[in-house]
Amino acid sequence: MKPAPFDYVRPSSLAEVCEILAADEDARIIAGGQTLIPMLAMRLARPTRLVDILRLNDLRGIRAEADAVVIGAVTRQVEVERSEIVRRSLPLLTKALPWVGHPPTRNRGTVGGSIANADPSAEIPLVAVTLGAEIEIANPSDRMRMPADEFFIGPMLTSVMPGDCVCAVRFPVWTHKRIGTGFHEVSARQSDFAFVAAAAQVAIDEEGRCIEATLGLGGVGDRAIRIDVAPLLGKVPARAAITEVVRAATVDLEASSDLHATADYRRRVAVTLGTRALEDAFADAHSGNGALQ
Amino acid sequence: MKVKLTINGRQREADVEPRKTLLDTLREDFLLVGSHAGCEHGVCGACTVLIDGEPSRSCLMFAVQADGYEITTIEGLAPAPGELSVVQDAFCETHGLQCGYCTPGMILAGHALLERNDAPTREDIVEAISGNICRCTGYGQIVEAIEFAANRLRKANTPRGGRS
Numbered sequence: 001m002k003p004a005p006f007d008y009v010r011p012s013s014l015a016e017v018c019e020i021l022a023a024d025e026d027a028r029i030i031a032g033g034q035t036l037i038p039m040l041a042m043r044l045a046r047p048t049r050l051v052d053i054l055r056l057n058d059l060r061g062i063r064a065e066a067d068a069v070v071i072g073a074v075t076r077q078v079e080v081e082r083s084e085i086v087r088r089s090l091p092l093l094t095k096a097l098p099w100v101g102h103p104p105t106r107n108r109g110t111v112g113g114s115i116a117n118a119d120p121s122a123e124i125p126l127v128a129v130t131l132g133a134e135i136e137i138a139n140p141s142d143r144m145r146m147p148a149d150e151f152f153i154g155p156m157l158t159s160v161m162p163g164d165c166v167c168a169v170r171f172p173v174w175t176h177k178r179i180g181t182g183f184h185e186v187s188a189r190q191s192d193f194a195f196v197a198a199a200a201q202v203a204i205d206e207e208g209r210c211i212e213a214t215l216g217l218g219g220v221g222d223r224a225i226r227i228d229v230a231p232l233l234g235k236v237p238a239r240a241a242i243t244e245v246v247r248a249a250t251v252d253l254e255a256s257s258d259l260h261a262t263a264d265y266r267r268r269v270a271v272t273l274g275t276r277a278l279e280d281a282f283a284d285a286h287s288g289n290g291a292l293q
Numbered sequence: 294m295k296v297k298l299t300i301n302g303r304q305r306e307a308d309v310e311p312r313k314t315l316l317d318t319l320r321e322d323f324l325l326v327g328s329h330a331g332c333e334h335g336v337c338g339a340c341t342v343l344i345d346g347e348p349s350r351s352c353l354m355f356a357v358q359a360d361g362y363e364i365t366t367i368e369g370l371a372p373a374p375g376e377l378s379v380v381q382d383a384f385c386e387t388h389g390l391q392c393g394y395c396t397p398g399m400i401l402a403g404h405a406l407l408e409r410n411d412a413p414t415r416e417d418i419v420e421a422i423s424g425n426i427c428r429c430t431g432y433g434q435i436v437e438a439i440e441f442a443a444n445r446l447r448k449a450n451t452p453r454g455g456r457s
Contacts, residue, residue: 007311008311104349
């Protein structure tokens, strides 16, 4: 057995989860375990206790609301990948899901797990930041919502306090008639960690003018970020114009360097993939395939 | 901790430490050694089993988490002792293995794909086995084996490969 010993508990309510976490600061939540268990196996994490939330039905499921789709924290990634609600209302998330790990890890891995883990190159946090999702968090006394860009504060770092539990992610749904999405990623191998990932969603009017646009980049720096693409609004942008806007917005981008990719490489790839993601999104919106309602 | 598991359709019980993975439990407590221990941290796919019909890494799950699911190991695929499932047979026929270490995981990944989709494209097959590493075959014959099995299953007038 590779992990250090720990106790295992499976509480029957969220309140109980919060109580256990509040009483024992070395307790850790486990859901799908697709990141935590390797860390336990390598003894990079040595919790005293694992609190299994995977079977809390209150935290499971995909629910469409008027202006949002709410995905429970323990909803497995494969369920999101195959969800008709998500495909219709959050096509960007449907496009990003096949890039999350491999089929077997998506079968066990959860949406809340990916969010709480906050890997800088992870796709679900990237889509959350790109679309301006809110993270629902419970603690023993309260339940609150936090914007994704406040939630993620660094590599594997979030604003979650000890005793908090991520309950759900609330993705806003755009109500425009013509919407398009694009997603691109570069990694060493298929489904490996992204050096750079780019996610874009745009809305256009009848004349093809851009009325809303968002672009997010993951893997570049210490967390996913949203790029300012406001200059595209009101235009029918061609490739050169898109590249120009993305380049201008990423000039001062903080990028990380490692064995696999230098900061310069990441910045250059960010411009290319950001441009491609936006181009795809506009093409998608024009073709009508990305239309939502 | 006592844990009750449903493995290949049978109820089994074991007394395990919480830190014991499902993989180690299958191999040591139930002697189902067809699930192979490769990297033991979720990279190689040699330990793949089906959880409610979906390929999952048994090294990335503790046995204490696994109660209530239908667990299928490679031992559960053959229709009867001494026989092979269609997918297993296809791997033999197309030389889809050499050392055999990755084979149980590959076969389970292929089996699960064909349960959902009996006419997969080459891309579907590559995606389905993308979480499983093989260091012998170069993957070509594995993809071929799954294509071959799909073809046979489409033509067969029998229930799909084995029990699960």
